[in-house]
Amino acid sequence: MKSSTELEINSVKHKVEADPSTSLLEVIRQELGLTGTKYGCGEGQCGACTVLLGGQPTRSCITTLGEAVGLPITTIEGLEKNGRLHPLQQAFLDKAALQCGYCVSGMIMSAAGLLASNPTPSEAQIVEHMSGNICRCGGYPRMVAAIKEAAEAMEGQK
Amino acid sequence: MISAEQHPIELSRRKLLKVLGSGLLVAAFVPEGLANLIDQRRGPQLPQVVSAWIHVGTDGKVTVLTGKVEVGQNARTSLTQAAAEELHISPESVRVIMGDTDLVPYDMGTFGSMTTPNMVPQIRRAAASAREALVDIASKKWGVDGKTLRVENGHVIGQKGSASFGELASGKAISAPIDAAVALTPATDWKVLGTSLPKIDAREFVTGKHVYSSxxxxxxxxxxxxxxxxxxxxxxxxxxxxxxxxxxxxxxxxxxxxxxxxxxxxxxxxxxxxxxxxxxxxAEQPSSKDIFKLLRGNEQTPAPQMPADVPQIGDTYTCAYIAHVPLEPxxxxxxxxxxxxxxxxxxxxxxxxxxxxxxxxxxxxxxxxxxxxxxxxxxxxxxxxxxxxxxxxxxxxxxxxxxxxWTRQEEFSFAYFRPAGVDQIYSAVKKDGTLVTWECDNYNSGPPGIETPYDVESPRVQSHPSHSPLRQGSYRCLGATFNNFARETHMDRLAHEIGMDSLEFRLKNLQKMPRLQAVLKAAAERFGWATTKAPAGHGYGLACGTDKGGYIATFVEVAVDTDTKAIRVVRAVNTFECGAILNPDHLRNQIEGGVLMGLGGALFEAIEFENGRILNNRLSRYRVPRFSDVPKLETILLDRKDLPSAGAGEAPIMAIAPAIGNAVFAATNVRLKSMPLRLPT
Structure with a gap:
């Protein structure tokens, strides 16, 4: 049954009329039109749907709308500030860490979650954290390099 | 005869000028069309087969229209480079419209690594013709010999001044015929092609703004x-x-x-x-447990009998059905x-x-x-x-x-698979490494890559279709990955049988394949094949292959877990050559991507089915390569500016599985003959 819920996404509050058992992914994409967050598997295995929920990287395809209420959400659309790319977005461009690009939103959001809790991750820590995200084009080595570059850039800004 | 006015090419020409505005329009033709066009100068008949259009607008912007599509291989980028190179303009002035059946000319499809060897030269030829047409307009305008003019940065420049492409193309719609003899820029002089132009629109992708079909x-x-x-x-x-x-x-x-x-x-x-x-x-349906018996049992052509007096080393290799798992279903x-x-x-x-x-x-x-x-x-x-x-x-x-x-489960269940297959190889080899017999019968997975590149008199290879219980179809490199796996595993076995180094054995039998020799030698040197030894529990292996004009050599070091028997690839050196390189960084991306995708089919991926259901139709049950599976990866590019460019989307995937299998043999003395490779526990 539909009910009215308030969600805070990318610092903007939205009223959503939807069944609380709807996946957060479907709400973000279909109710709010933020299609940067992708569907890949529907069972939290590929990471394409990753968003930050209360700052934590979260698989939005297996998170219900009900579970997301009251926690701020950041999606890929929320990273660019005043036309300036987030260091992770810039690093993915610099390292050409994308081919078809479909996994990239989820990759960047997962990495953003990592750098928020561990600003200077080792290569092994990056690999471990990112192993829940799938890139079928095989961009993994470039993505590791991009995440390292972004971590250094963000440390440099402090 | 159809009049020029009603001709489909004339109709699409008018439609395009309506959409794109007036300007200069040049058609690119497939090679047969090129011949027709030359004839056309003597007669009224228009060429039949347009493969792409190039439009130079009155604002100087260049639009390329092609039926190829962009699926991550960065064809949009290489086609932009092709047009920019020959028109002597910056890539920012070029826009490529792809895969819109109302606007672009017919194209069979984006597969078979055809964009690089076929579409890129056609776009280059059309762009060069457009450039010459613009020079021609300027020479008439200024009353000077076209040879005294040069083209730079979207301008035609002469002693009497300079005019932009937009100025020259403005006025009424102009169609310039393609000039078959037009000079193309040689690879050694490339300024845009041959450079690592970043992916077109990459920013749209990292910001989540790109709109996919879904x-x-x-x-x-x-x-x-x-x-x-x-x-x-x-x-x-x-x-x-x-x-x-x-x-x-x-x-x-x-x-x-x-x-x-x-x-x-x-x-x-x-x-x-x-x-x-x-x-x-x-309905009654077969099970993956019986698949190889089934494919081998119901082939439509009977397998030929081998003569009994031929000394034989025979082996049977198998390959499971696997899914593409495109991340966007x-x-x-x-x-x-x-x-x-x-x-x-x-x-x-x-x-x-x-x-x-x-x-x-x-x-x-x-x-x-x-x-x-x-x-x-x-x-x-x-x-x-x-x-x-x-x-x-x-x-x-x-x-x-x-x-x-489609949901992921639908994609797994109702799309099509890379075919499962069986290869039976019979061979004989002399002690000095001379191959005397080579026979390969393939069942179901198809003939691509079944021809051996190795020197042997009268090899016999044959592909036998079977009735596949699952829907099967194309896949990166098609059946060549499995046929190459079987051949390269078998070659490794032969080298061991006669006690010859497996690199030396290959090089000896590749006398007619200098390009394969070259990638093998370059990879061997970087890997340290002759100069280093694998540590205990580890093994070294190599394989090579060629497909669609690409040449790959893959050398790996694997580690085998003594308890779980799990196979881990520690290091992989890949050397690839596909003629003159159009975009080095994107080429590297294709090679790394092909090799890493190939890890899945080599080590993990196999579709299981029973009673008409796919049992592992989800990513929690079907393992694809992840970050943690990536070996230390070294990629060497051999740039042959003297050779035509070939595609790179496919061949790089074909050597990783046999290289791993051969390395596992070196580490364990167990010869694995099935994809995916799994050691008995």
């Missing part, structure tokens, strides 16, 4: 879902859709066995599917306007999907427009138009635009 939203659009049979071949016995029909906002479509719903959200559509009560009569949005339907869908064959939809809906092809937004990958898995047909049918029935996006 992201397309049209006002009033509904989300469609199709009721699936629980198993292959099951027949619908009874159906009750009353509960679904009673749900608010839900439309139910019932057309024979095609039962579908449409609703404002995919969640509601899924709830409606759950609410449908359907009874099915299952099949998706399509269909919108009807009157009798015409426009479909945005992720496919590698927009001109293949158009007749599929027309036939399924019983409408003329001209009433179907297919557009392909840059797509979330394909790997040979998106040749067909399932979602396009489904979206068009549901949209027609409900009278609204409809989006159909």
């Amino acid at each position: 992201d397309v939203r049209i006002p009033g659009m509904l989300h469609g879902k199709v009721l699936r049979a629980p198993s292959y071949g099951a027949k619908l016995k009874s159906i009750d859709t009353s509960k679904a029909k009673a749900m608010s906002g839900v439309h139910v479509v019932e057309e024979g066995e095609f039962i579908a719903v449409a609703a404002p959200t995919s969640h509601q559509a899924q709830q409606a599917i759950y609410a449908i009560k359907a009874e099915w009569t299952p 099949r998706a399509a949005v269909a919108e009807w306007k009157g009798s015409k339907v426009t479909i945005q869908t992720g496919t590698q064959r927009p001109f293949g999907v158009r007749p599929e939809v027309a036939t399924a809906l019983g409408i003329p092809e001209a009433d179907v427009r297919v557009l392909v937004p840059d797509t979330g990958s394909g790997y040979g898995g998106k040749h067909s138009g399932e979602t396009a047909i489904e979206a068009a049918r549901i949209a027609k029935a409900v009278g609204k635009a409809v989006s159909v996006v």
Whole structure:
């Protein structure tokens, strides 16, 4: 049954009329039109749907709308500030860490979650954290390099 | 005879000028068309086969129109480079319109590594002709010899001044014929081609703004879902859709066995599917446990008998069905306007999907427009138009635009697979490494790559089709990956039989393949094949292969876990050569991507099925390569500016599996003959 819920996404509050058992992914994409967050598997295995929920990287395809209420959400659309790319977005461009690009939103959001809790991750820590995200084009080595570059850039800004 | 006025090329020329505005328009032709055009100068007949158009607008902007599509291989980028190179303009002035069946000329599809060897030269030739036409206009305008003019930065420049492409192209519409003899810039002088131009529109992708087919939203659009049979071949016995029909906002479509719903959200559509009560009569279906017996048992051509007096080393190799798992599943949005339907869908064959939809809906092809937004990958898995047909049918029935996006389970169950296969190899080799017999019979997975590159008198290879129990189709490198696995594993075995180093054995038998020799030698040196030894529990292995003009050598070090027998690739050195390199960084990306995708088929991936169901139709049950599987990867590019450029999307995948298998043998003395490679525990 539909009910009215308030969600805070990318610092903007939205009223959503939807069944609380709807996946957060479907709400973000279909109710709010933020299609940067992708569907890949529907069972939290590929990471394409990753968003930050209360700052934590979260698989939005297996998170219900009900579970997301009251926690701020950041999606890929929320990273660019005043036309300036987030260091992770810039690093993915610099390292050409994308081919078809479909996994990239989820990759960047997962990495953003990592750098928020561990600003200077080792290569092994990056690999471990990112192993829940799938890139079928095989961009993994470039993505590791991009995440390292972004971590250094963000440390440099402090 | 058809008059020039009514000729399809003339009609598309007019249509394009209407869409793009006036300016200079040049058609690129497939090589046969080129011959026709030369004849045409002597007669009135127009060339038949346009493969692409190039338009120079009055603002100086250049538009390339091609039926190729972008699925992550960065064809949009290399085609931009091709046009910019020959027109002597910056890539920013070039826009490429891809895969829109209403605007671009017919193209068979984006597969078989054909964009680089076929489309790139055609675009270059058309762009060079456009450049010469602009020079011609300037020379007439200034009354000077065209040879005294030069082209720079979107301008034609002479002693009497300079004019921009836009100025020269303005006025009435001009069509310039392509000049077959036009000079193309040699690779050694390339300024745009041969450089690592970044992916076009890359910023759109890292910001989430790029609209894939699955992201397309049209006002009033509904989300469609199709009721699936629980198993292959099951027949619908009874159906009750009353509960679904009673749900608010839900439309139910019932057309024979095609039962579908449409609703404002995919969640509601899924709830409606759950609410449908359907009874099915299952059909008898085979199981993956018996697959190789089945494929070998029902081949349509009988296997030839070997003469008994030939000294033989025979082996049988097998390969499981695997799925492409494009991260963006099949998706399509269909919108009807009157009798015409426009479909945005992720496919590698927009001109293949158009007749599929027309036939399924019983409408003329001209009433179907297919557009392909840059797509979330394909790997040979998106040749067909399932979602396009489904979206068009549901949209027609409900009278609204409809989006159909397959779930991962649907993608695993109702798309098609890389074929399972069996290879039987018989061979004989002398102690000095001379191959005297080579015979290979393939069952089901197909002939690509079955021809051996090694020197042997009268090899016999044959591919035998089987009745595949699963739907099968194209895949990156097709059957060549498995045929190469069988051959390269067998070659390794032969080298061990006669006690010869497996690199030396290959080089000795590749006298007619200097390009394969070159990649092997370069990779061996970087790897340290002759100078280092694998540590205990580790093994070194190598393999090579060639497909579609690409040459790959892969050297790996593997580690085998003594308890679990798990195979881990520690290091992989890949050398690749495909002629003159168009874009080094994107080439590297294709090689790394092919090798890493190949890790999946080598080590993990196998479709399991029983009673007409795919048992591992989800990513939690079907393992694909992840970050933690990536070895230390070294990629060496050999740039042959003296040779025509070939594609790189396919060949790099073909050597990793046999290289790993051969390394596992070196580490354990166990010869693995099946893909995926699994050591007995």
